[in-house]
Amino acid sequence: MANWLDVASVLGIMAVAVALLMIGGHFDLSAGVMTGTTALTVGIVAVELQQNIWVAIAAALVLALGIGAFNGWLVTRTGLPSFIITLGTFLMLQGLNLGLTKLFTGTVIVRGIADAPGYHSAELVLASTVDVFGQPFRIAVLWWLLVTAVASWVLLRTRFGNWVFATGGDEIASRNVGVPAQRTTIVLFMTTATAAWLVGSITAVRLTSVQANTGTGQELIYIVAAVIGGCLLTGGFGSAIGAALGALIFGMTQQGIVYLNWDADWFYFFLGAMLLLAVLTNRLVRRYAQAARR
Amino acid sequence: MSTATDAPGGAPLLELRGIGKDFGSVIALEGISTSVRAGQVTCVLGDNGAGKSTLIKVLSGVHRPTRGELLLDGEPVDFGAPRDALDAGIATVYQDLAMIPLMSIWRNFFLGSEPTTGWGPFRRFDRTTAKEVTRSELAAMGIDIRDPDQPVGTLSGGERQSVAIARAVHFGARVLILDEPTSALGVKQAAVVLRYIAQARDQGLGVVFITHNPHHAHPVGDRFLLLNRGRSMGDFAKGEVTREQLTDMMAGGDELTRLAEELGQPGGA
Secondary structure, three states: OHHHHHHHHHHHHHHHHHHHHHHOOOOOOOHHHHHHHHHHHHHHHHHHOOOOHHHHHHHHHHHHHHHHHHHHHHHHHHOOOHHHHHHHHHHHHHHHHHHHHHHHHOOOEEOOHHHOOOHHHHHHHHOOEEEEOOEEEEOHHHHHHHHHHHHHHHHHHOHHHHHHHHHHHOHHHHHHOOOOHHHHHHHHHHHHHHHHHHHHHHHHHHHOOEEOOOOOOHHHHHHHHHHHOOOOOOOOOOOHHHHHHHHHHHHHHHHHHHHOOOOHHHHHHHHHHHHHHHHHHHHHHHHHHHOOOO | OOOHHHOOOOOOOEEEEEEEEEEOOEEEEEEEEEEEOOOOEEEEEEOOOOOHHHHHHHHOOOOOOOEEEEEEOOEEOOOOOHHHHHHOOEEEEOOOOOOOOOOEHHHHHOOOOOOEEOOHHHOEEOHHHHHHHHHHHHHHOOOOOOOOOOEHHHOOHHHHHHHHHHHHHHOOOOEEEEEOOOOOOOHHHHHHHHHHHHHHHHOOOEEEEEEOOHHHHHHHOOEEEEEEOOEEEEEEEOOOOOHHHHHHHHHOOHHHHHHHHHHHOOOOO
């Protein structure tokens, strides 16, 4: 159980943030590679620049917020589909991850994060293991629950949450009634970047070495988890808890196939089937919601 | 034609004096004068392309008039942006309604002006108040909403218009501009909306009702401004004009007669 929860937790943190962004009407294809960028930043600043690991984590946060703000600013400024804009940042970051890692380490891997000053406190917060009823749990599970709870509260109980639904539902209409749609979009992109930073930091501290290709290809998995959890691809509908459950289902399927001794090659077939099923269910929900009562 | 000052209902809330608007060398509006009084409905009638939309945009602050004066409570005003008009109490309900179909009624009602409770990082959307106010404001308009939690998309076109009107009233509108609120609706739904227009009027609002349908305008209107190709074809008080005259003037009377003759003849004649 601890195992599939472990898979689900790191994915879930990202899926929840990506779900908020999707409800707000946008995609972030750079979210996956950004977990790599932040993990590598933690590694390079802590090991190559020999800083305290907390300084490295803070530097990664500043970088992530910058990338998120850039994504959001470009999307709101140009009005181009976020799919294309973040595809651009995705590819640029992928190149930077490889290029800068090689530049600093001469290899495609950053090692020795465990030797950085302050590592033990960072490990305690980001990568320790807690026993609950005799079962060992990664502390990332706790972070996942916290992120889900906060995201859900913001979405359903705050003004900002109302603006997220409205911006994703109909951006022009919401601007007409005074919703700061552009600010909402930029904050959402910065939120996915922050989630990527959290996941990146957890990865760097837990594994103590980071590959330059970390996170690449994960961005679609986040979107799949959010959609399985009930987010509409067109925006304006979805939930944080749904996305967290989507991640959970993903983790259970991935580990379940292993436990059943099935060939793991089949995993993507099941993933695809779940995605289709989820999208078809979503369509029914939306039809119900949009059908005029006469 | 009567002048604005003879009509009952006190000083006009909003008065237009010789409003004109050019877009480059194109004259979109020329010499438009009428008045909007508290507790009265001013209907703006015109065919497609008559300048109704431009007039709305002048009134709601989207466009500045090129000529003429806009007076609010007798004082000249100059709206630079829609927000200025809103702050002055002029609310516009556009055809597309500015509502989000997948969001609940109460979320839509307060969208952009959400009440909050709590402090600091725990400041939150006051959902209890929002739901209560939505229900009571809609009830005051005579709109019976089964459940304020239902998505706006499940409401009929007439109900959506009504919610939009109730929202404008709640947020302190004194002048309510309605852009073709009945045009996309069936007969029954249009009747429902006309009833809400009368409700808003009875609450003391000045209503500007834009339509191309004299059958909708005549029963609720107190003044009728007829537009054709950007010019005023007359500004009448109720009683100065019958429904038939309105229909005739809108269609350009003679044109309609000629059309009737033309269509009445068998082909090839």
